[in-house]
Amino acid sequence: MITVGVLAIQGAVAEHVAALNKIENVKGIEVKTLEEIEQIDGLILPGGESTAMGKILNYFQMLEPLAEKIKQGLPVWGTCAGMILLAKEIVGQDTTYFKAMDMIVKRNAYGSQLDSFQTTIELPEIAATPIPLIFIRAPYVESVTGDVTILAKVADKIVAAVQDNMLVTAFHPELTDDLSFHKYFCKKVSASKQVS
Numbered sequence: 001m002i003t004v005g006v007l008a009i010q011g012a013v014a015e016h017v018a019a020l021n022k023i024e025n026v027k028g029i030e031v032k033t034l035e036e037i038e039q040i041d042g043l044i045l046p047g048g049e050s051t052a053m054g055k056i057l058n059y060f061q062m063l064e065p066l067a068e069k070i071k072q073g074l075p076v077w078g079t080c081a082g083m084i085l086l087a088k089e090i091v092g093q094d095t096t097y098f099k100a101m102d103m104i105v106k107r108n109a110y111g112s113q114l115d116s117f118q119t120t121i122e123l124p125e126i127a128a129t130p131i132p133l134i135f136i137r138a139p140y141v142e143s144v145t146g147d148v149t150i151l152a153k154v155a156d157k158i159v160a161a162v163q164d165n166m167l168v169t170a171f172h173p174e175l176t177d178d179l180s181f182h183k184y185f186c187k188k189v190s191a192s193k194q195v196s
């Protein structure tokens with residue numbers, strides 16, 4: 001059994017928790033404090049508004065301790081705004097957050113809220129059937145350095161990637177019925193729990 005927390009300060013929290021709790025041997029819970037984060041095996045940073053989440057994390061002095069936990073290997077998955085929080089660089093913006101993953105992220109990269117869209121993708125290493133992807137005022141990864149592995153591209157733009165204990169997706173698997181990405185992340189969390 002693994003416990004996966006969803007950072008519950010803003011954004012699409014309940015949907016992630018519900019998806020996690022559909023997976024065997026996984027307990028999904030909301031987490032709000034560093035004490036709660038101490039109890040989990042993996043963490044999801046949900047979609048929402050990265051600026052708002054960053055400000056709240058800063059106000060509650062959680063940015064640095066959480067960045068340290070990620071650096072020490074806590075498995076973490078950033079969806080959409082969560083991906084922005086993990087980036088080492090954000091295009092056109094001096095403020096960065098966890099500065100964890102070797103990538104440059106472009107916010108609102110597809111335009112305004114009206115430019116939100118859905119598509120599907122085949123990713124045999126993640127699922128045997130095509131995966132539905134929902135993009136909501138989404139970022140994409142403009143470029144990566146270091147040992148980042150690109151998992152998915154849509155129209156030539158990087159929309160999913162992994163580096164060590166970190167997974168990022170520009171889209172929102174928690175808003176679909178497809179559990180492939182949640183299962184993929186939970187496998188990563190289980191593997192990391194077994195070695196630690």
Ligand code: GLN
Nearest residue numbers: 047048049050080081137
């Ligand atoms: N546009 C948001 C941001 O920049 C991200 C949108 C989302 O998480 N769906 O933080």
